[in-house]
Amino acid sequence: MNDRKKNVSPQDELRALLNEEYDASTVVGLEKVFVIHTQNVARASEIATRNLSVHVHEKLRGTTLSRRYAVYATSAFVLSSLVAVLVFVNSQTQPIVVVSQVASKSTSTSGTNQVLTTNSIAEISSLAAKYVPHQGITVTAKIGSRDVAAIARDAEEDQLISTISESMVSTDLWILQESDVDNLFAEQKNGL
Amino acid sequence: MALILENDADILDEYRTGQRDRAVTAFVRKHQSFVYSVAYRHLNHNEDSQDAAQEVFLRASQKLGEFKGESTLQTWLYRITVNVCLNMRRKKRFLSFFAIGEGEGERDVAALQHSPATHAEQSEFDIYFQAVLVTIPTKQRETFCMRYYDELSYEEISELTGTSEGALKANYHWAIKKIAAAIRTSDYYEEWFENERP
Structure with missing residues (x-):
């Protein structure tokens, strides 16, 4: 029943409805009027859509081509941008300054084999002028850059020992030890 | 391989197996009248409807491979057509805002009654019939057109419009009664009927 209802054509439905309202001849x-009008509409549609498939194909080809060109253009742009960036980076690159720790062995006569390090490279000429050993002899000899920091530190250490020794000369009971020097260094470092 | 692609399944198979040009040609030829008719009902303008039909097939052809088959190709095309027509109308409305002396409503009536293309392709009676269609409510008109011209089932129309089948049947019946009454009382009918009578 349902299938039969579904298969009722619009034309049959139209006829049934008209039968409810009008006599058979009307x-x-x-019905003829509706059929003729439908045929006219179909004919008009056919005329209007003539060559539509051709136009669609042309448009589709145009779309495909423009998409392809868009891909090429984008790729070319990206590549040229990359090349430009690389060229710019290369032109701007300078030697990189690496500040490395200078490590050297102590040349101190105090008998310690402590390795001294410094984070900066001192100016050789200024160190030579400042370096005044406790014996009062001004050293003007050429100093290798490798030992500059160690020499400076030794000189400082010697000067400190002599200062302490002089100030404590009246105190017979006190003897300066290596550990005392280390402690004093530590205190000096802490700003005392 | 089918020589003539008559049904949607064959068209889709052909498209998916790589014979795209052939499949698109068959696809357009099979559904072009339907798409144009739907577009014409929404736009009431021959050239605009042709443009809309072209745009619909362009979009549909590009997405044909993605069609999942959850509905028929016809209902799928109907949705695309309605969307395209709505976009075109929006664009027209936007442009008419800047145009002097031509509103959308004026253009619709003009297209129905005075378009040279319409005059060339349609008889006076067809123009009168179109004018009668315009006088009935939109839902009844659309239901009548989809059911009578496009020969869609109530189930398909319901799926497309979201209206219940019962309401669609009522719309169709009211539309036919109004159109028949208008034609029955027109001079065209009398003249035509008199000529046909033996």
């Missing part, structure tokens, strides 16, 4: 006339 129904036939109206």
Whole structure:
């Protein structure tokens, strides 16, 4: 029943409806009017859509081509940008300054083999002028850059020992030890 | 391989197996009248409807491979057509805002009654019939057109419009009664009927 209802054509449905309202001859006339009009509409649609598939194909080809060109253009742009960036980076690159720790062995005569390090490279000429050993002899000899920091530190250490020794000369009971020097260094470092 | 692609399944198979040009040609030829008719009902303008139909097939052809088959190709095309027509109308409305002396409503009526293309392709009676269609409510008109011209089932129309089948049947019946009454009382009918009578 349902299938039969589904298969009722729009034309059959139209006829049934017209039969409810009009006599048989009027129904036939109206039905013809509807059929003719439908045929005219179909003909007009056919005329209007003539060559539509050709136009669609042309448009599709145009779209495909423009998409392809868009991909090429984008790739070319990206590549040229990359090359430009690389060229710019290369032109701007300078030697990189690496400040490395200078490590050297102590040349101190105090007998310690402590390795001294410094984070900066001192100016050789200024160190030579400042370096005044506790014996009062000004050293003007050429100093290798490798030992500059160690020499400076030793000189400082010697000067400190002599200062302490002089100030404590009246105190017979006190003897300066290596550990005392280390402690004093530590205190000096802490700003005392 | 089918020589003539008559049904949607064959068209889709052909498209998916790589014979795209052939499949698109068959696809357009099979559904072009339907798409144009739907577009014409929404736009009431021959050239605009042709442009809309072209745009619909362009979009549909590009997405044909992605069609999942959850509905028929016809209902899928109907949705695309309605969307394209709505976009075109929006664009027209936006442009008409800047145009002097031509509103959308004026253009619709003009297209129905005075378009040279319409005059060339349609008889006076067809123009009168179109004018009668315009006088009935939109839902009834659309239901009538989809059911009578496009020969869609109530189930398909319901799926497309979201209206219940019962309401669609009522719309179709009211539309036919109004159109028949208008034609029955027109001079065209009398003249035509008199000529046909033996």
